[in-house]
Amino acid sequence: MRQYISQKNLDSDGLLSVIGKDFRYLHNVLRLKSGDMIYVRLPNGNLQSMTVCQIDEKGKKIILQLCDLADTQIGENQPSETDSIESREFTLFMALPKSSKFDLIVRQATECGVARIVPVQTEFSQQGSEKINFRSERFERIIKEARQQSGSPVDTKISDCKSLAGVCELWKDESENLSESEKIAIVLYERNESTVSIRQACEQVRAQEKSGNSSSLKKIALFCGSEGGLSPAEIEILQKSGFLPVHLKTNILRCETAALYGISALQSCLSD
Structure with missing residues (x-):
């Protein structure tokens, strides 16, 4: 619509x-x-x-x-909008790729109902990308056009660029008071050692729900690397901060494809 x-x-x-x-x-x-x-x-x-x-x-x-x-007023009180995955706060932490690819990632994430996109400077990020003005009219236009085309009720925002340490601190501040069934954070990793599938990650949240700890997922986070992915040291840092390494058992994906695939797969699993 x-x-x-x-x-x-x-x-x-x-x-x-x-x-x-x-x-x-x-x-x-x-x-x-x-x-x-x-x-x-x-x-x-x-x-x-x-x-x-x-x-x-x-x-x-x-x-x-x-x-x-x-x-009139079809918005906030309609089950089709408030009961969907879009009613949960979904954050995409995106290691900075080339500028043209980031534009595409913003458009696709907006269409999928991601609430917040956080650019991240990582070891393999495109140099100089952190100087981009992420609050410019250009990005506002991309988001508006994507929402109008897709009908997304989510007012997608782009945050200022952060370091890996800044991401870990942000996620800790926002999630430390939530139970294990109220949050999920995954990081996409091209290697398969010490990783799980997206479905296994979602099943861990459902297991916590069934144990009676809580009944509603409130915050979702997905971390995606740029061209070159993420280093083992960066994965270890994220893992210590609560991010679960996930390996996508598919073909080798470009970063812009991996971000969209990860968002869609995670939303699908959590909606089942």
């Missing part, structure tokens, strides 16, 4: 004016016509069903209005 993500709230009459680049998206990409319906994600996260009531091609403006009240 495609959606339009609005930075503005509705006016007092339930109308929304769309101009500029957003006008071109609705008019030229989606090719909306008067009377067409579209889902609009408002700044508060609610998803509204709206119709096109006016198109001013000369002034490059589209006016949207609310549908019937019974169709």
Whole structure:
């Protein structure tokens, strides 16, 4: 389901004016016509069903209005959104690859409903990539386009670049008060020694749930290396910080493919 993500709230009459680049998206990409319906994600996260009531091609403006009240506010209280894997906080820790690959990873992770992408400077990371402005309009545009195309309700964010030690400290601070059934952190490793499969990692969380320690998974973390992967020393550091090394028993994957594969496989296992 495609959606339009609005930075503005509705006016007092339930109308929304769309101009500029957003006008071109609705008019030229989606090719909306008067009377067409579209889902609009408002700044508060609610998803509204709206119709096109006016198109001013000369002034490059589209006016949207609310549908019937019974169709509004589809967002936060719908089971299809709140009961899914997307309702859990999913963080992708991504060792910095080449810039063009990182753009693709951001787009794909956003489409999959990842809440946070944390760039990480590792031993084999692309040199100089840590100087990229990860809060730039370019990344905001990539995320917005990906959410609009995929219909993701998750407001994906990119954090500032961190060191490996910074990642370990961040995960410790965020997860130390959670039980073993409320969190899962894995790191993808191209070697197979001392590793488990993604399914085995998920089964450990389910075993904790069945023991009665807790009933809901709250935080998910996936660490993926860049070109060249991660060194044994880095894997050891992450393992000591609570990350479980996972080996994907498949073909040799590029880092951008491994990130998407890992996200999808982990979400699938946890949703079963």
